[in-house]
Amino acid sequence: MVSLTEGQKATLSPNAIKFLENVHHLPFAGLLSNFLTMPSRVPSLRQGVEAKMAPGEADLIAKHGLQLxxxxxANVPVVVIEPPVIHPEKESKILFNIFGGAFIMGSPRDRAALTMAAELGIRVYSVNYTRSPEAKYPVARDQCFSVYRALVKEGPPGGLPIDPADIYTMGSSSGAQLLLSMFLLARKEGLPIPSAGAYLCTPAVDLSGAGDSTVFNARDRDIMPYSLLYSMVAQNYFEEGVDLQDPLVSPIYASYDTWFPRTVITVGTRDFALSNGIRMYWKLREAGVETELLVSEGMWHGFVWDPVVPEALTARAAVIKFMQNKK
Amino acid sequence: MVSLTEGQKATLSPNAIKFLENVHHLPFAGLLSNFLTMPSRVPSLRQGVEAKMAPGEADLIAKHGLQLxxxxxANVPVVVIEPPVIHPEKESKILFNIFGGAFIMGSPRDRAALTMAAELGIRVYSVNYTRSPEAKYPVARDQCFSVYRALVKEGPPGGLPIDPADIYTMGSSSGAQLLLSMFLLARKEGLPIPSAGAYLCTPAVDLSGAGDSTVFNARDRDIMPYSLLYSMVAQNYFEEGVDLQDPLVSPIYASYDTWFPRTVITVGTRDFALSNGIRMYWKLREAGVETELLVSEGMWHGFVWDPVVPEALTARAAVIKFMQNKK
Known part of the structure; x- marks a missing residue:
């Protein structure tokens, strides 16, 4: 059960209350986290998530008439999601998307990708990178980078190279780690950064575990105990001896400058990644980057993709507004 | 003691860690809150705070060469704080300030007022309203309103009426409740709203106790147990039977529109009022008001006025930038 008092319910929508009341943590998840997330258990973890998400994904595809x-x-599978109508001004633009799921789960055709294709009205290129433990850091990041480089150097199959100024980017949770690590690699290699606008959705930009919210939202407030997530990543994604404060691993520790695209960040107050979002906001802001931080009351990790919770609809509308640069 | 893990320390400045390590809650404050804050104890509570704050206030006055x-x-005492140099473009402008202190403590020449006079470089009119329990709701709000009305109708003693477009406003904590209640009263009475820019510092805009952060920051995270604050207000400020969801009492429940001035809000993740700031941000934003929410990692209620903590200096610089409307 997630802790939820009457005073907390008073500032949530009925849909959000219903959602939180249906969250059931595994008993003793904290103690058992290493066992529950060991590599041999990853297939069944994935299966559980996929079974849960599939109906909602099918609904979104049908509802919005999306083509996939x-x-x-660059030898990496990519899912292209196309909305039925693309506004002329977005015809040449794409959203480059990196899905989330603690590096071990998740899908390039998840709610995030489908929802953004529909609501931003844009073609989404969603990298189907190899998850962990099959591939460990930095394989997935390098795959994302190879796809990005090919898109701007050669273009998609049968198409022309895409102008980095026409490329929006998005990464959710672990996907944001991959995205920023990819930006930093692109900088190293002298490749231009995609600059139409970046969306960091509840970004896991510090994998070291530092931060206020990784403590106060660790147990009975977010949708998953943080120890479980941490064990997932530690046991499956990292090679032995990785430096968790290496900026390519935890991009909060990198230096940024005005080469970074204008950026919008969403987090919630129940979100273990709240502090990540806040710290990234100040880091980019202090670097002179146009940045907007959207913090939603009582919301959990990844809430923003919920199809009915009003708080999610409001936050998404604000993200879309920022991405479209409409004042 | 305030809870503070190594992971939390990792995202705080050494100054902030030192501050938090020196916070000592009264033992059993939760259980004893009604006793500790009963009206007969208010004088000693005030004395304690004043003794603690006086040296810092004297330092600020000396350091910045402020004249008070x-x-x-309108029969209400007002402290005018003047910086030694006022830029010509700010000569005709003022900051109308309402101090905080749970309605029972605090001073019109507190760190907030002094710091803003110096850092915004502007004359501050700081209303010395009657605190509780000597005066109960809505006496203080009505005093603030009378001062504001006199300033825009007749001007300060010996001066000309001040254009509402030249009036910045600020309210800290309970001061923000008074400020917004005053705005709502001004609207009712057909008086123009001060429109140069509003600063809601960790605003106590919901006195009903609702919100996520009043729960998760209630005990060992903020600088004061929330039950103590709540008892202070309940026992001293409210008349019996007051409706805590009356918009004039808890201005989060009012309806806003574009008459509301452009507004900046600061809160911290340890702040009991975090949710108040977040909710107010969305409320104003959805009403079409230009609003900026600044959330600071690991910061406590009122942190922004600390003279040395780097997180406070960063947040204040962002507030000043917003108030000066510099892009």
Whole structure:
């Protein structure tokens, strides 16, 4: 059960209350986290999540009339999601998306990708990177980078190179770690950064565990105990001896400058990643980057993709507004 | 003691860690809160705070060369704080300030007022309203309103009426409740709203106790147990039977529109009022008001006025930037 008092319910929508009341943590998840997330258990963890998410994904595809195809770019599978109508001004633009799921779960055609294709009205290129433990850091990041480089150097199969100024970017949770690590690699290699606008959704930009919210939202407030997430990542994604404060691993520790695209960040007060979002906001702001931080009352990790919770709809509308740069 | 883990320390400045390590809650404050805050104890509570704050206030006055005088406007004492140099473009402008202190403590020449006079470089009119229990709701609000009305109708003693467009406003904690209640009263009475820019510092805009952060920051995270604050207000400020969801009492429940001035809000993640700030941000934003929410990692109620903590200096610089409307 998630802790939820009457005073807390008073500032939540009925949909959000219903959602939180249906969250059931595994008993003793904290004590058992290493066992529950060991590599041999990953297939069943994935299966559980996929079974839970599939109906909602199918609904979104049907509701918005989205077309999906899987292509290969730079030897990496990529899912292209296309809305039925694309505004002329967005015809040449794309959203480059990196999905989340603690590096071990998740899908390039998840709610995040589908929802943004529909609501931003844009073609989404969603990298189907190899998850962990099959691939460990930095394989997934390098795959994302290879796809990005191919898109701006050669273009998608049968198309022309895409102008980095026409590329929006998005990363959710662990996907934001991959995205920023990819930006930093692109900088190192002298490749231009995609600059149409970046969306960091509840970003896991510090994998060291530091931060206020990784403590106060660790147990009975967010949708998953933080120890479980941490064990997932530690046991499956990292090679032995990785430096968790290496900026390519935990991009909060990198230096940024005005090369970084204008950025919007969403988090919630129940979110273990709240502090990540706040720290990234100040880091980018102090670097002179146009940044907007959207913090939602009582919301959990990844809440923003919920199809009915009003708080999610409000936050998404604000993200879309920022991405479209409409004042 | 305030709870503070190594992971939390990792995202705080050494100054902030030192501050938090020196916070000592009264033992059994939760159980004893009604006793500790009963009206007969208010004088000693005030004395304790004043003794603690006086040296810092004297330092600020000396350091910035501030001039203070006490005048009377509409039969209400007002402290005018003047910085040694006022930029010509700010000569005609003022900051109308309402101090905080749970309605029972605090002073019109507190760190907030002195710091803003110096850092915004502006004359501050700081209303010395009657605190509780000597005066109960809505006496203080009505005093603030009378001062504001006199300033825009007749001007300060010996001066000309002040254009509401030249009036910045600020309210800290309970001061923000008074400020917004005053705005709502001004609207009712057909008086123009001060429109140069509003600063809601860790605003106590919901006195009903609702919100996520009044729960998770209630005990060992903020600088004062929330039950103590709540008892202070309940026992001293409210008349019996007051409706805590009356918009004039808890201005989060009012309706706003674009008559509301452009507004900046600061809160911290340890702050009991975090949710108040977040909710107010969305409320104003959804009403079409230009609003900026600044959430600081690991910061406590009122942190922003600390003279040395780097997180406070950063947040204040962002507030000043917003108030000066510099892009």
């Amino acid at each position: 195809k899987e292509i290969t770019i | 005088k006490e005048i009377t406007i």
